[in-house]
Amino acid sequence: MSTQNFSYTLTTSKSVKEVFNILIDPKNWWIGLHNEIITGNSEKIDDEFTFSAGNKAHNSVQKLIEIIPNEKIVWEVIDSNLTFLKKRDEWTGTRINFDISKEDNQTKVVFTHKGLTPQFECFDGCSSAWSQYLEKLKKKLN
Template identity: 30%
Template sequence: MSYTTMVSINGTTQQVFNAISQHVQKWWGNTDNSVSSVGDEFTTSFDSTYWKFKISEFEPNTKIVWKCIEAKHIHNGYDGIEKEWEGTLVEWVLEEKGQNETILNFAHNGLVPELNCYEICFPAWERFVTQSLKSFVETGTGMPHLS
């Protein structure tokens, strides 16, 4: 089963959506572009690792899906992970819970326990989605990996 998580964020669906589409560098990693429609592309990098994504779904304030179209994942002690994300889908679905509360349902479709990178990617997504993104929306300060 692919990795999923859910988090409640004190913020509007618009604030959360903007963080995911416009401000990835503020909560995840170095990012070369913001996105505003299907077909847009961006790359996020950590040191010598990078992932390139193409937007396959874009429904403002509701849903965005990133398709990984290129990957070079390097992590000491992990062999065979370089291209594992290629073809996977990172899906963000937003639900308005209250006036200033959004439920974020996150799935990385294709990130499964059988992948060599799962044991490092699972806790990394937990940190970046449930802590860093949440903190960025709620306080203006995330915890990205910038190098």
């Protein structure tokens, strides 16, 4: 049986360039729900940013490892401390991906958190949080 990564797909009438420009900066979309603090950079290969949320219950460092302008963004989680888990570094080594494409007259965005699988202790809670952020992003894009 294959491992199922958390994934979420949305479409928007905004151009692939507009969408890419929003997604490349997590301060544009990974905020506004749980007292998030985002510091650092996220636009060039090897850029790193720190994400903290839930009054420091979630702390992680993401490194940009792949970028194809207007098509793909991949951050690797290089450090994580999720204080509400037994295995606090559960996110370390996972990847946060955005794949952007044109489909008919729409821009399609596929978000995948590679490595965030149902076997993870935080899968239910983290999937729920991702869904909240991505629903908020969807509203912003429409």
